[in-house]
Amino acid sequence: MFTGIIQAIGTLARIESRGGDCRLTIATGKLPINEVKVGDSIAVSGVCLTAVELGSHQFSADVSRETLSRTTLGEARSGTPVNLELALLPTTRLGGHLVSGHVDGVGRVVGKQLDGRSWRYTIEVPAALARYIAAKGSICVEGISLTVNEVDGARFGVNIVPHTLAVTTLGSIETGHPVNLEVDLLARYLERLLLGDKAADSGVGVSMQLLKDTGFMS
Numbered sequence: 001m002f003t004g005i006i007q008a009i010g011t012l013a014r015i016e017s018r019g020g021d022c023r024l025t026i027a028t029g030k031l032p033i034n035e036v037k038v039g040d041s042i043a044v045s046g047v048c049l050t051a052v053e054l055g056s057h058q059f060s061a062d063v064s065r066e067t068l069s070r071t072t073l074g075e076a077r078s079g080t081p082v083n084l085e086l087a088l089l090p091t092t093r094l095g096g097h098l099v100s101g102h103v104d105g106v107g108r109v110v111g112k113q114l115d116g117r118s119w120r121y122t123i124e125v126p127a128a129l130a131r132y133i134a135a136k137g138s139i140c141v142e143g144i145s146l147t148v149n150e151v152d153g154a155r156f157g158v159n160i161v162p163h164t165l166a167v168t169t170l171g172s173i174e175t176g177h178p179v180n181l182e183v184d185l186l187a188r189y190l191e192r193l194l195l196g197d198k199a200a201d202s203g204v205g206v207s208m209q210l211l212k213d214t215g216f217m218s
Helices: 067-070 127-132 160-166 185-194 196-200 208-213
Strands: 006-019 020-028 041-044 047-056 058-063 081-086 106-115 118-123 136-142 144-147 151-152 155-160 178-183
Touching: 020 067, 047 118, 106 127, 118 178, 127 178, 127 185, 127 196, 144 155, 155 160, 178 185
Parallel strands: none
Antiparallel strands: 006 020, 006 081, 020 058, 041 047, 041 081, 047 058, 106 118, 106 178, 118 155, 136 144, 136 178, 151 155
16 A cells, blocks of 8 residues: 655666566665565556565566556656655555555546646546546545546546655646546445445446435435
């Protein structure tokens, strides 16, 4: 688990193809890599990866085809900057929100404008994720815990304060850039719980009729 509070900006140093998937080597910048052991989890722009090799200022991780297809890592190139966060400890301050590092999909920055000393970003999400995003709720963008300002269909807005711009990759992201998204854990589980006994049935989703049948609506 992570908090969405970025500890360092790293760089994708090397990509090795490995029989349909790949191994990434990531230069860790200021991340305290001396605290990491082989087998530990590190969030890389919001993607939870397992360290399989360690160097003095880098680590390597294997990335499955599933992860490559569902995150921006599938299009990443050597030299790409990435946000890094170590897994939280029981004593860690939970300054953001609970983040699993399991990316739900890739969105795209469709607007960016100055708002005081902050920048307001508008991000468009895949239609299937729109129902999980609520105004003043939490969302993880590129591994960063952010508060949703407003929602308009499949788009939502967030304010990025100067500190976040300075210590994450968001400061260099422009309109059109893809971003990893992880919705709030509670939203995912709530939808599943609403299915009740229907959860065991294939192809069943939450609908108005299902809510009526299960007593959530009259």
